[in-house]
Amino acid sequence: EVQLVESGGGLVQPGRSLRLSCTASGFTFGDYAMSWVRQAPGKGLEWVGFIRSKAYGGTTEYAASVKGRFTISRDDSKSIAYLQMNSLKTEDTAVYYCTREAAAGLDYWGQGTLVTVSS
Amino acid sequence: DIVMTQTPLSSPVTLGQPASISCRSSQSLVHSDGNTYLSWLQQRPGQPPRLLIYKISNRFSGVPDRFSGSGAGTDFTLKISRVEAEDVGVYYCMQATQFPETFGQGTKVEIK
Numbered sequence: 211e212v213q214l215v216e217s218g219g220g221l222v223q224p225g226r227s228l229r230l231s232c233t234a235s236g237f238t239f240g241d242y243a244m245s246w247v248r249q250a251p252g253k254g255l256e257w258v259g260f261i262r263s264k265a266y267g268g269t270t271e272y273a274a275s276v277k278g279r280f281t282i283s284r285d286d287s288k289s290i291a292y293l294q295m296n297s298l299k300t301e302d303t304a305v306y307y308c309t310r311e312a313a314a315g316l317d318y319w320g321q322g323t324l325v326t327v328s329s
Numbered sequence: 330d331i332v333m334t335q336t337p338l339s340s341p342v343t344l345g346q347p348a349s350i351s352c353r354s355s356q357s358l359v360h361s362d363g364n365t366y367l368s369w370l371q372q373r374p375g376q377p378p379r380l381l382i383y384k385i386s387n388r389f390s391g392v393p394d395r396f397s398g399s400g401a402g403t404d405f406t407l408k409i410s411r412v413e414a415e416d417v418g419v420y421y422c423m424q425a426t427q428f429p430e431t432f433g434q435g436t437k438v439e440i441k
Contacts, residue, residue: 245430247378255370255378255421257430271428274330307377315368315383315425322377 212236212318214308219323222298230293230323232308240264240286243311246293248304249322256304260311261291276302298327331355331424335433341441348409350436352422357402359426366425369398369407372435373418381420382407414440 218230232244243266246258259272261282270282281294291308305322332355342348350369358365369382380389382398385405395410409416417440422433 254419254435255372255423255432257432260428260430273429311425313383314387314389315366315380316370316378316423317380317383317389319377319379 212310214310214318214320216306216308216320216323219306219325221326221328223329224298224300224327226298227294227296228298228325229295230306230308230325232291232293232320234289234291234308234310237310239284239289244282244284244291245309245311245316246282246291247307247309247316247319248302249307250301250304253304258293258306295325298325300327303327330429331358331427331431333422333424333431333433335420335422335436337436338434339437339439341439342409342412343441344414345411348412348416348438350407350420350422350438352400352405352407352433354403354405354424358424359402365401367398367400367405368423368425369396370421370423371416371418372421373415376418378421409438412438412440 213235215233222228243262245260259282261270279297283292307322308320309316310318334353336351367385370378372378381392386398397408399406419435421435
């Protein structure tokens with residue numbers, strides 16, 4: 211069974227950093243691209259960014275709203291994807307979801323982790 | 330960026346009756362590889378999103394056959410043939426043809 215479990219969320223002050231982790235199981239993690247999607251309270255879904263599998267260079271893409279502040283990485287030996295968030299703003303407050311990106315789209319989602327940016 | 334526009338934003342439906350949601354993209358979603366990366370996701374209250382339909386019309390594993398997707402180019406539709414109580418939630422279309430991947434605003438399906 212495919213499982214994605216996010217961790218690392220919490221309350222953080224504006225301007226500070228936070229790192230989220232997404233621990234995967236039930237599939238060969240290294241074979242898949244992974245994405246992060248966020249959802250502000252009461253709002254819709256916003257794509258944050260994406261990391262390709264190593265077979266496709268392991269390169270990344272980001273939404274304009276986070277580019278230069280957020281970094282996605284992966285450790286295939288541990289089946290973990292990371293979202294490093296720097297220079298956090300109040301508008302980054304959201305539930306952050308880790309998703310597997312396959313030919314079928316964003317086919318599996320974690321339960322999400324809440325990040326609250328507030329002084 | 331490709332803008333995804335859904336209509337309606339709210340859809341009160343009687344149990345057992347059909348429901349339909351439209352999604353229009355600001356440009357063609359046909360990828361250079363010939364595929365159209367248009368998906369539909371369902372988000373039940375308090376739950377993470379769940380993939381229903383991918384590449385316009387393919388039902389994901391475990392998705393009931395009352396859900397169907399259609400369309401081409403810039404116009405797409407999700408249909409629920411007979412709405413059940415468990416179908417209550419918000420439905421999103423999403424494109425992955427071009428970065429950044431983008432979502433529609435969401436359509437709330439509720440029971441009348």
